[in-house]
Amino acid sequence: MLSMLEYIKTILQKVSFDKGLFEKELAKAIKLLIPDEVKQLRRWCYAQFGKIYRVVLNRCFSRASFT
Template sequence: MFELTKKILVRVSFDPLLFQKELSKAIKWMSDSEEIQRLREWCMKEFGAVYPAIINKAFTPQKN
């Protein structure tokens, strides 16, 4: 799942809204907290300069 998510995010990284949508979807699909943390670290490394607000918001736990 992690590798597939990386491929998708790279492909949609040209569009901030699409990037946000796919990142949120990937986080919902992942059940392993270690895998989610790896994704967060990878996203910050790859896209942190372009989309830091989107990444931080996506990985912040939502209150219901």
């Protein structure tokens, strides 16, 4: 069975064609995950989408709390 983190990665890849949808799904994902998973997602997102969605990633992850 897929972990929530892996499922979210799949969703983000599928919606990455649309900036607005990508940002909406990423914001939702950040709320669902535990802080350690958010850190993993952050690393993965910057590796995968850093070139095209850096502004979106910066905005979404700056709101995330890593406590």
